[in-house]
Amino acid sequence: MTAVRLDHLGKVFDDGTVAVDDLSLEVADGELMVLLGPSGCGKSTVLRLVAGLETPTTGHVRFGDRIVDALHTRDRNVAMVFQHYALYPHLTVAQNIGFPLRSAPGVAELVASAAARLGLSDVLDRRPAQLSGGERQLVAMARALVRQPRVFLLDEPLAHLDAGLRAELRGEVAATARRVGVTTLYVTHDQVEALAVADRVAVLRDGVLQQVGTPGEVYDDPATVFVAAFLGAPRANLFEGAIYPVDGRVAVDLGSQVLMLSAGDARTAALLRHERVTVGLRPDALRATAPAPADGASLRGRVRHVENHGFEGIVHLDAGGLPTPPAHTMIETADPAHLAGLLADPPEPEPRRGVIGRLLPRTEPRVHSGYGFYPAYEPPADGRDTGDGDLVLRFPAAGGLPRPGETLTVAVDPDRLLLFDSAGARIR
Numbered sequence: 001m002t003a004v005r006l007d008h009l010g011k012v013f014d015d016g017t018v019a020v021d022d023l024s025l026e027v028a029d030g031e032l033m034v035l036l037g038p039s040g041c042g043k044s045t046v047l048r049l050v051a052g053l054e055t056p057t058t059g060h061v062r063f064g065d066r067i068v069d070a071l072h073t074r075d076r077n078v079a080m081v082f083q084h085y086a087l088y089p090h091l092t093v094a095q096n097i098g099f100p101l102r103s104a105p106g107v108a109e110l111v112a113s114a115a116a117r118l119g120l121s122d123v124l125d126r127r128p129a130q131l132s133g134g135e136r137q138l139v140a141m142a143r144a145l146v147r148q149p150r151v152f153l154l155d156e157p158l159a160h161l162d163a164g165l166r167a168e169l170r171g172e173v174a175a176t177a178r179r180v181g182v183t184t185l186y187v188t189h190d191q192v193e194a195l196a197v198a199d200r201v202a203v204l205r206d207g208v209l210q211q212v213g214t215p216g217e218v219y220d221d222p223a224t225v226f227v228a229a230f231l232g233a234p235r236a237n238l239f240e241g242a243i244y245p246v247d248g249r250v251a252v253d254l255g256s257q258v259l260m261l262s263a264g265d266a267r268t269a270a271l272l273r274h275e276r277v278t279v280g281l282r283p284d285a286l287r288a289t290a291p292a293p294a295d296g297a298s299l300r301g302r303v304r305h306v307e308n309h310g311f312e313g314i315v316h317l318d319a320g321g322l323p324t325p326p327a328h329t330m331i332e333t334a335d336p337a338h339l340a341g342l343l344a345d346p347p348e349p350e351p352r353r354g355v356i357g358r359l360l361p362r363t364e365p366r367v368h369s370g371y372g373f374y375p376a377y378e379p380p381a382d383g384r385d386t387g388d389g390d391l392v393l394r395f396p397a398a399g400g401l402p403r404p405g406e407t408l409t410v411a412v413d414p415d416r417l418l419l420f421d422s423a424g425a426r427i428r
């Protein structure tokens, strides 16, 4: 078995596309590492670099202590499974699985053992056309594993299956990789699948590693606003916030409501170095309460609508927050010059113009208004209420779900209040 190390790995294609940017990552012997990120973030290119199907522009791939950059794919002993696997239609399942071994001694035993691992023992005599989509994918996996590879590479192996089958098979795929104990890199853009199968997850964006950690670490303790936004369904609530001191405590102003952090909050000093932050609240870090908790960490809002999921409801509250625009959650560095440029030459129509203006660094003294602090929520110019600024929370169905129009008070768990600076980095 083999640990895989990526050392400052970079890949720039001939047309100038930077697919992988200075990626350093260590996958431990026998570990199942998921590479997660949106389409085009470079996940497949990383797999192809590990497999030797692409040559790095910079950096190295190591298997154990050995640099394998010069090693041909066939000499790396890696097995790859893609979304679109090709089975030989005229061969049986057993012949398909044994194909890579050709006529090596002991083929029958190796095929039987690989088939047993994946629960395929009963279908060994069938042909691919007589199998379900899920079974065909398992045959492709068995065929990849029969050679006992040092490294197992899976590229969106379940993407073509329907949701139910995907959920069923992902457990099986992860269990098989663990049973075999083979070091595995698993690529997906599906965050639910990533959290479900991974020992650790590496989140990529534009070829840059954002964070690597266990599923619990990347979910609960995101390093960047991008990671917070990308992981979790329903998505984390992300609002624009302003920061100022009040009697030795820190106010996180959401425009029409203020969250007061307790005097002992370890982030106080770090927070006061910022004027504007992005406030992240996961729907499961919020709890409806009555009355408001004494420490002041609560928000109120009017129920706009409720999705009933049977065991729980997803409640959308109009709480007067200013949503962080999706484009902002994706940017690495806020660029005031760029924002100023937008203001100087606003595209028509530009309903966000006033909002952008408020987000620019200010020189005049700040004033509290009766409606809260900057930034204030500004409804879209066309009067349409999009619900973009809704505060979304999970609500257990057991005691009955709230109704539209009701007012709810929501306690915010300060330990799960995520705060990000204008560059999208977490303020700890």
Ligand SMILES: Nc1ncnc2c1ncn2[C@@H]1O[C@H](COP(=O)(O)OP(=O)(O)OP(=O)(O)O)[C@@H](O)[C@H]1O
Residues within 6 Å of the ligand: 013, 014, 015, 017, 018, 019, 037, 038, 039, 040, 041, 042, 043, 044, 045, 046, 189
């Ligand atoms: N041979 C190539 N020549 C030029 N650009 C390429 C090539 N292969 C990939 N790219 C580009 O490199 C970037 C990363 O592609 P890659 O396929 O690794 O992303 P991905 O995260 O796997 O996306 P997807 O999930 O859509 O496959 C993309 O911008 C892609 O268009």
